[in-house]
Structures are given as C-alpha cells and as structure tokens.
Amino acid sequence: MTYPPAALPSLRQVLLLAVAIIGVIFLFVQAMALPIHLALFVSWFLVIGLGKWLGQDYASMQKAITTGIHKGMVAVLVLIAVGALIGSWMAGGIVPGIIYYGLAAMSPEWFLPAAFVICAITSLATGTSFGTIGTAGIAMMGIGAGFGMPLPIVAGAAICGAYVGDKMSPLSDTTVMTASLCEVKLVEHIKSMFTVSGPAILITFVLFVVAGLFYQPDGDISQAQQAMTALDSHFVIAWFSLLPAAIVIGLLVLHMPAVPVICFGALLGVCWAALFQGVDIVAAIRTLYSGNQIESNLDFLNILLNRGGMSSMFEVIILVLFALGLGGLMDQTGVLTVISERLRRWASSPGKLGVSTVFAGFLGNFLGGAAYVSLITASTITRKNYDQMGIDRRVLSRNTEAGGTITTPMVPWTDGGVFMATTLGVATVSYLPFLWYHFLVLAISVFYGFAGIAMWQNDGRQAEPVSS
Incomplete structure (x- = not known):
C-alpha cells in the first residue's frame, strides 16, 4: 500500500530527475568505474529530495521503498536457490557432463542455432528464464567456449532462447501475471503473443544459423578436444551425470514451485559430488554457499567451472534491492x-498506442529494476486508451509482455539483466547486440500497431490501421 502523494511533480521535474539519475549512473559507472549499486543508492536520495520538495513525509517514502522491495522478493529467493544449484552442479559433474556430451555431439556450425533452440525448449517446458540460464545456459557457454565461439554471441543465443519461454510458456509467472493484469484468458494471451513471437523465433533461428557460418573455427576443434580431455580428467563423466538436470526440468514441467525444485536440484548436486566425484561431504555441502573450485590447464574452463554458490549472488541481490x-x-x-x-494523452492511434505500451514497459524496467514492475506500468498506463479505441485487451497483454518481459535483460541493473550477466559471465552491454529475438519482438509489435496487423477490435474484427 502506498500513501497518496502530497502533490504530483511537473513534467519538467520528472525530466530533470531522469537526467540526474542517468548522469549519476554514467558518472559512477563510466567515469569513476564504481559499482552501479552506488549509483542506484545515490539515486534513492535524488527521488527522496524530490518527494520532500513536493511535501512528502519521509515515513511514507521509506514505506514505499520496503513495499517496492517486497514485490521482488520471489526473484531474490530464486537467485539464492540458483546460486546454490550452480555451485553443487559444478562440483557434482552435472554441468561438466552436459558440456562434455554437448562438445561430443554438436558441430560448431550448428551450435548457435542449437543453443537458441535448446534454451527455448527448456524455458517453454519450465517457464523460467533464470532456471534455464542457470542450467542449460551455463552448459551452452561451456560448449561455445570449447568451440572457440565469442562468448557474447553465445550468451545472446542462450538468453534469446530463455526468454522465448519466459514470455510464452503457460508455466511462466510473467505470462500468467500479464494475462491477469490485462484481464485476458491465459490461452488467448499466449495465442496473441504468438502472432508476434512466431515470426520473431523463425527469423532469430535463421540469424543464428547465418552467424554460425561466420563464427566457425575453420574446422579446428582442437580446443574442444582439449576441453573434453580436461573435463574427463577432473570429473567422472557418465550418463548419470545428466539425471539431476532431467529431474529438475521434469519437476518444473509438472508446474512444481520453482524455488523448492531448484533447491532440491542443488541437494542432488551435493549428493552427486559426494557419491560420484569423490568430494568430501562437508566440501560438497560448502559448494552450496561458496561455489566450486577446480584447477585445470585451460583458463576458460577455470573461469567457467569455478563459480556458483549463494555468495556469488550477493552483489546481484543487493543491486536488485536497490x-x-x-x-x-x-x-x-x-x-x-x-x-x-503523458503517455496516455499522446497515444491517440493504434500505432502510438503500441509504442506507448512498449515504452512504458521499458520505463518500468529502467526505473523499477524488475519485470514485475514493468508489467504493472505497461498494463495500466494506456489501458483506458485500448478500451476507448475499441481495441481488444489481447493486444494490450501482448504489447505489455513485449515492453515488460522482453526488455528486462536489456537493462543492466534489472534483476534479469544482472542475473544474466553474472551467471553467464558476460556484461549486459556485450551480449545486448545479440539479443535478436528481443529486438525483433519489439520491432514487430510496434509495426503491427501502425500497419493494423492483428489489432483486433472488441467485437472480434480487425482494427483498421490509423495514420499517426
């Protein structure tokens, strides 16, 4: 519950605040190479200063801080659980096993589209982009590194696939939440999104096929062979290495709660480390908190496999809280x-309506730091305009997911952006150019609005395109 503001800020004050926050972020991160956490912390006081100027009392603003944090606590729990899972799965040989068999089965030229498809299938089946990246995504990074692929494009392929399901799966919390916020049946919401995501998935797959032809290591797979040899020397690689991953994915497919399932998967990793990898039971349990530690003769394997643990997520969690x-x-x-x-007044045509909804979702991520915030802002800001123009709520829900869910990993300080960068070891600005699925969804969503494609009216008819 929020307290009513004493007075609303003017548009000029809002713009000045936005410029000040962007300036602080640039100064701290780019000019002084300080953590972005500090920039967001300082930004708190910029907003508090504006609130005091408008007549707000500090107690109400402190309550707003805790209320905002409360909305994202589920994501914090998932981050902690995924950190534990990554640590124990590294020590238990589960992720190394997936990497080993992936290097043996895949060809470099088809790796990028395969990574996209594998992560897409995993996310559609489980409904979680975090879980997908924490398991299949990390494995794809290892396989890609073994093939000598640039890691930013590998991360891009994995994240694109992960967000196919985060946006489309009926098991995804963001999909269910958006349908509820927009008062649309879940199945109808997914059907509406597919009119945009279908072409985007196909084009993205083709783009990664083409990219795979350019990023081939010219037939030299010696690095892949070295990686397989190193993995085989440090871990017991066998078919049972894959069982915990299959069990976790199976439980998520059955729509079991994500946090306990991921924690159970982390416990399986501890068991696998103790039973099959010869790790002392206390050391195996310690990986849940501190992550995995090995030493190989390949630097990229050391970087890839020496990670995980709850402690690895602390900086991420702090950033998400800020x-x-x-x-x-x-x-x-x-x-x-x-x-x-302002956006509601500007959105006077179907084309502008789509732009305003997408932009509102992005703004929610930029200022609110989480998909949950962006979905609320995108679904509520221009809802009245859709009803006044007679445009079906299915279009609103589709555009809400495009602006909210899809833009989450594109902003460095959102929960999704920080998680992807931390888990995959690639900065947001590095993988951002390769989020082709995300850019396509945004572009197609906006294009449909101006072209009058799939812009259904409340009576079921197709809305006519309106010049803007």
Missing part, C-alpha cells in the same frame, strides 16, 4: 503517474 526500492520511490512520489498520464 532497483526495486527506487521503483517504489518513483511510484510513491508520483513520477510514474505523471509519465503514465
């Missing part, structure tokens, strides 16, 4: 209200 708190402050001080009202 971002969520900032989003709560933005809501309490009326900043989001002013922006939403």
